[in-house]
Amino acid sequence: MRDIIIIGSGPAGFTAAIYAARAELKPLLIASSVEIGGELMNTTEVENFPGFPEGIMGPDLMTKMQEQAERFGTEVVYDDVVELDVDGPVKRIKLGNGETHEARSLVYATGSAYRKLGLPEEEILSGHGLSWCATCDGFFFRQKTIAVVGGGDSAMEEATFLTRFADKVYVIHRRDSLRASKIMQQRARDNEKIEFVFNAEVTQIHGDTAVSGVTLRDTVTGELRALDLDGLFVAIGNDPRTHLVHGKLELTPEGTIWVDGRSSRTSVAGVFAAGDVIDPHYRQAVTAAGSGTVAALDAEHYLAALDDSATPEEAEVEAEAIERLAAVNG
Numbered sequence: 001m002r003d004i005i006i007i008g009s010g011p012a013g014f015t016a017a018i019y020a021a022r023a024e025l026k027p028l029l030i031a032s033s034v035e036i037g038g039e040l041m042n043t044t045e046v047e048n049f050p051g052f053p054e055g056i057m058g059p060d061l062m063t064k065m066q067e068q069a070e071r072f073g074t075e076v077v078y079d080d081v082v083e084l085d086v087d088g089p090v091k092r093i094k095l096g097n098g099e100t101h102e103a104r105s106l107v108y109a110t111g112s113a114y115r116k117l118g119l120p121e122e123e124i125l126s127g128h129g130l131s132w133c134a135t136c137d138g139f140f141f142r143q144k145t146i147a148v149v150g151g152g153d154s155a156m157e158e159a160t161f162l163t164r165f166a167d168k169v170y171v172i173h174r175r176d177s178l179r180a181s182k183i184m185q186q187r188a189r190d191n192e193k194i195e196f197v198f199n200a201e202v203t204q205i206h207g208d209t210a211v212s213g214v215t216l217r218d219t220v221t222g223e224l225r226a227l228d229l230d231g232l233f234v235a236i237g238n239d240p241r242t243h244l245v246h247g248k249l250e251l252t253p254e255g256t257i258w259v260d261g262r263s264s265r266t267s268v269a270g271v272f273a274a275g276d277v278i279d280p281h282y283r284q285a286v287t288a289a290g291s292g293t294v295a296a297l298d299a300e301h302y303l304a305a306l307d308d309s310a311t312p313e314e315a316e317v318e319a320e321a322i323e324r325l326a327a328v329n330g
């Protein structure tokens with residue numbers, strides 16, 4: 001049996017692995033069978049991760065994180081967790097290939113998925129003028145004409161933020177009214193750089209190597225028209241990847257995994273969660289990495305408490321007490 005299994009190979013998972021491996025816990029990291037390296041594999045230049053003043057390509061950053069985790073003894077398995085048993089002191093995971101693994105603690109770092117428009121061009125143009133993150137990519141659109149797709153609070157927030165860089169920001173929304181809160185709507189409506197395009201749906205993204213525009217379909221008349229753009233931001237929602245833990249771990253109203261305050265402790269002792277799967281707001285590589293650190297340290301304290309206890313029940317009580325004390329002491 002392992003001390004620790006980490007599920008997910010994004011910045012949260014690999015950072016948890018670096019810390020756990022350096023604490024000699026010999027972590028097993030389940031990286032997924034398809035999306036190894038997480039969301040940053042879908043982007044080009046990352047300019048806001050500290051330590052890379054010239055920027056770094058997303059996939060290169062993730063390769064470096066993996067190398068760093070492996071250097072200290074992390075074992076990486078390229079498969080998906082398809083089932084989890086988190087009850088009791090021994091946690092069990094089942095992989096797609098049928099193998100099962102057991103550990104005394106788990107770090108759940110499966111990230112979240114931005115909702116897509118469902119257009120084939122999205123795969124090709126992601127990171128080439130097409131983005132899901134204004135904080136990450138807004139800087140690349142100085143004095144450009146761009147559009148945000150969506151009608152909720154995050155679309156309003158992204159559009160308003162993007163006016164710091166772009167000359168013109170269209171907000172494209174399928175209906176004739178917005179879902180966003182009144183205050184967010186008003187802020188966007190008051191901004192001279194923002195123009196709303198209502199009753200419009202993006203049916204095609206133009207551009208061979210970078211976004212050059214979109215085709216819009218009028219949702220009332222069915223009429224098609226082209227809109228020239230330098231960039232497109234999709235802000236139609238985000239789904240934390242929690243399907244494996246439904247009914248097993250407590251979730252928040254936003255659908256993320258509930259954790260106790262600033263810790264990574266979930267509603268089940270010995271199970272820790274980190275990264276975008278617990279984060280409805282910030283969703284950045286560096287916050288995910290920081291959260292992976294917290295999870296590894298929490299798991300380390302939990303395991304130490306288990307080792308000092310006579311029975312698993314006693315250990316759980318003690319681990320929780322130690323963790324609570326650690327949280328109080330910051």
Ligand SMILES: Cc1cc2nc3c(=O)[nH]c(=O)nc-3n(C[C@H](O)[C@H](O)[C@H](O)COP(=O)(O)OP(=O)(O)OC[C@H]3O[C@@H](n4cnc5c(N)ncnc54)[C@H](O)[C@@H]3O)c2cc1C
Nearest residue numbers: 008010011012032038039081111136275276283284285288
């Ligand atoms: C296009 C794009 C560009 C971005 N650019 C930036 C940027 O410039 N700067 C920045 O700071 N942030 C950026 N972000 C956000 C950043 O990528 C995320 O905040 C960060 O990757 C979250 O890390 P994570 O480890 O929580 O999750 P993820 O990176 O989502 O990693 C989760 C991993 O878990 C795996 N997984 C899920 N379920 C299972 C399972 N059942 N079994 C095994 N593995 C599983 C997934 O396949 C994935 O590999 C960008 C995001 C996108 C989509």
